[in-house]
Amino acid sequence: MTNKRNALLPSLREACSNCSLKELCLPIGLSDTEMALLDDVIRQGHKLKRGDYLFRSGDAFKSLFAVRTGFFKTSVSSQDGREQVTGFHMSGELMGLDGIADSVYGCDAMALEDSEVCELPFGRMESLGREIPSLQHHFFRLMSREIVHDQGLMLLLGNMKAEERLAAFLLNLSQRLAYRGFAANDFILRMSREQIGSFLGLKLETVSRTLSKFHQQGWISVDHKHIQLLAVSELKALISPCAHS
Amino acid sequence: MTNKRNALLPSLREACSNCSLKELCLPIGLSDTEMALLDDVIRQGHKLKRGDYLFRSGDAFKSLFAVRTGFFKTSVSSQDGREQVTGFHMSGELMGLDGIADSVYGCDAMALEDSEVCELPFGRMESLGREIPSLQHHFFRLMSREIVHDQGLMLLLGNMKAEERLAAFLLNLSQRLAYRGFAANDFILRMSREQIGSFLGLKLETVSRTLSKFHQQGWISVDHKHIQLLAVSELKALISPCAHS
DNA sequence: CGGGTCTTTGAAGATAGTCAATTTAGGTGG
DNA sequence: CCACCTAAATTGACTATCTTCAAAGACCCG
Structure with missing residues (x-):
């Protein structure tokens, strides 16, 4: 250097x-x-x-x-x-x-x-x-x-279920990227499933399964590390069931 | 006031x-x-x-x-x-x-x-x-x-099982009390099982059951809020399986 | 002494973990 | 440029752990 x-x-x-x-x-x-x-x-x-x-x-x-x-x-x-x-x-x-x-x-x-x-x-x-x-x-x-x-x-980590954790994670990433002028709903994950899992207190298989589930629901698109958020409001609803938007 | x-x-x-x-x-x-x-x-x-x-x-x-x-x-x-x-x-x-x-x-x-x-x-x-x-x-x-x-x-919260969480919790309390000149192995819990559970990411029933389990093993004595640590080394071994003492 | 809260314990159920097999991707070197 | 190889990801089946639901018992404060 x-x-x-x-x-x-x-x-x-x-x-x-x-x-x-x-x-x-x-x-x-x-x-x-x-x-x-x-x-x-x-x-x-x-x-x-x-x-x-x-x-x-x-x-x-x-x-x-x-x-x-x-x-x-x-x-x-x-x-x-x-x-x-x-x-x-x-x-x-x-x-x-x-x-x-x-x-x-x-x-x-x-x-x-x-x-x-x-x-x-x-x-x-x-x-x-x-x-x-x-x-x-x-x-x-x-x-x-x-x-x-x-x-x-x-x-x-103390209160949320796997789906809620993943939704919160994706929305948080989205928000921080948007704040920096990047696309909020279309991004590349820089970390592995295992690292996401470690962050969220889940095993990598659970991360993968939950992403697949979101994909099947049509809420996101998952192409390996390429993620698109298709139904942000659904993801938000997962985290705070009351507050619709 | x-x-x-x-x-x-x-x-x-x-x-x-x-x-x-x-x-x-x-x-x-x-x-x-x-x-x-x-x-x-x-x-x-x-x-x-x-x-x-x-x-x-x-x-x-x-x-x-x-x-x-x-x-x-x-x-x-x-x-x-x-x-x-x-x-x-x-x-x-x-x-x-x-x-x-x-x-x-x-x-x-x-x-x-x-x-x-x-x-x-x-x-x-x-x-x-x-x-x-x-x-x-x-x-x-x-x-x-x-x-x-x-x-x-x-x-x-992300990695530990119920027993490990409880053991870590009790040992931490013990250490802080000792540092303040109180008995390290004989103390009164100031909080409810539910509050312990909330802190540790567990339900109150799990806290109660795990305390009972420790009690049965003879590692601690539980009389409602009155706790005595009887086998500190066993509790420590729960947290870091390698390090015996 | 009595109502309410806290705690314990049991049994059943759900969520996530473990183990394992397969597929896919991405990097390396021929 | 392609083929290979390793690492990462997906998916399924099974299991363990913790949660949920429920009931009974113990304590504490007024």
Whole structure:
């Protein structure tokens, strides 16, 4: 991985101030000065190939990472080897927040396709937060959002049936893709059935069967990793039986 | 709830600097000056009766709360009314971190016995964090710890069988009680079987049956809410089959 | 002491898991 | 470019686990 960065002539492409994702990553309303401080701290251009680990559980924590392009999964494992996928991460999303607690990453982060990330050295971000209150607040909000998100997953894992979990999963993916300007109802799954299963607390066979069931109902089209949502309202009805739309 | 506080003569009992829980709540190594600043911001003496809500999902978020005495549960609910208990909280533990994201609490927090909490107005804590770096770092660590904790729960909910969940639950309770100077192997459950079930993604009958099974095996003693752990190593073996001790 | 809640326990049923066989896809190298 | 090979996915049959439904018993608070 060559270091293309040049302190005197930073490429325009390689700066937060110029990044198309900054609305996703950063608090709105930073001044030019503040943005320049950020550009100075954040390191861009880390490239990973499919299957590469960005970090592993137990690695020394120094930085957070934001997905610039590509797709990641994070997962935790028990002593006896059982793996739980804790999340899938696409552009603009942050990974590594679990590492702050003990200065050691608490999960594995793996690229599911060739990807690029920005590195946010946490110590320097923390200092910067003291100078830029809105940045500090932004980080608290990001971490809080992660907690809220995890609570939603616990609800899913603790209370929902296989069909409900799959529907929630597909709708969540759809929504996040749409928010990034991709088609909401026609996408390629970046992960295997097994990884979906691990995320949803199901076995891969159950994932496959449930997708087939949705397909037979005409609610979605499944062509291997290519998914089309054909009846979004039916899927939504699965999750919250009352609220029709 | 009467306000016993007096700015000129703050009771010694009612101050972080004098609190027996400060090692649990606060970063170590605060100077007297810094401690005084904290004492000025943190409001103590909120009392709740069993069954009272500290906050409800959707309430405007202004403060975090630390348990001083008593016992709480937090829970989230889906639109159609399914409840997932997301945690049980005892002295020194913080609640409300999920509220930062959207300035609205994301869960309900309810006292399971008569309790007392300290209120940490978040805005003022945030400012104080900018002046006391170790305090800022402490808050990041607290939030990160919550994320790590939630990941562990996802592993439990996604991968474990009923017996493993119960064993993990009992051992976790035991450990936290021991850390606070209570008996590790002899305690009273503050929550109902249904609440345990909701937390562990099980039905109350399954919780009851599994406790009975442990009892029959001689691993624990169950007398309603009074639990004694008789064979901790057996319970540990349930969770991580490899690691004997 | 009494009503209501919580708990225990049993029996039957449903959901998802396990095991296994087959098909398909995608990557590699001739 | 094609053939092969491995990994992933689908599907079926069977089983285990947990849930549901039901009834009886125990406790606690007023």
